[in-house]
Amino acid sequence: MYYTRIHYGDAGRRHSFESGEGVEFRPGVMAVAASEIEAATASARMQGMRVYSLSTGAGGGRDAFFDAVRATLPLDPPLASNYSWDALADSIFGGLVILDVDRVLVVWTDAAEMTAAAPVDADTAASVLVQTAADLAEPRYTQGHPVFSVTVLMVTEPS
Structure with a gap:
């Protein structure tokens, strides 16, 4: 699977999701622990993300x-x-591009379980999410106006 990481401020120092400060959600997919999801979603909501x-x-x-x-x-x-x-992928792209928001967070809560049960399907699903997030950030695919950033958090360990 190909992932792009969430990038953090302060010269690459990783900030805790719990603080809600300094976390910059960028387009792409990041693997996270189940224990971080609540803080990550709270941080995203504080930043106005859907x-x-x-x-x-x-x-x-x-x-x-x-x-x-x-x-x-x-x-x-x-x-x-x-x-x-x-x-x-086309349907997700079309559905997200027409939203009246500029940033979206998708939390795939049971990615680890799907990876264990159906690894090929999980890999393909992750690839679809990665490519869709990248396409939505591209002006050439959004009629010259990239409308938002899509970040996907994949939970890599069961809760």
Whole structure:
């Protein structure tokens, strides 16, 4: 899997999510511990980010991931099936680009469970999220106006 890290101020010194200060959420995906999620989401909300919590439940897999995205994220166009990862990426992109917000945090709460149960599907799902976050930050894909930053936190250890 390819991840881009959240970058922190003060010459690369990592700030605790608990402080809510100095955390700069950038486009991409970051692996985090379950114990950090509450503080991370609180920090994101303090910064005015829209926060979505994505859960595939019971280990997941392709169908569970598609269903979780359908239940959690705004989609445009709506997904008609669980067949195409490309269609999923396009639908997530379309749904997020039309939001009236400039920054989004998606917390994938059970990424570790899906990785253990269905590693190939989890890797593909993470790649879709990484690419979608990168595309939404690109002016050439957003008609010259990148509308926001999408950061995805993947919980890498069960709670």
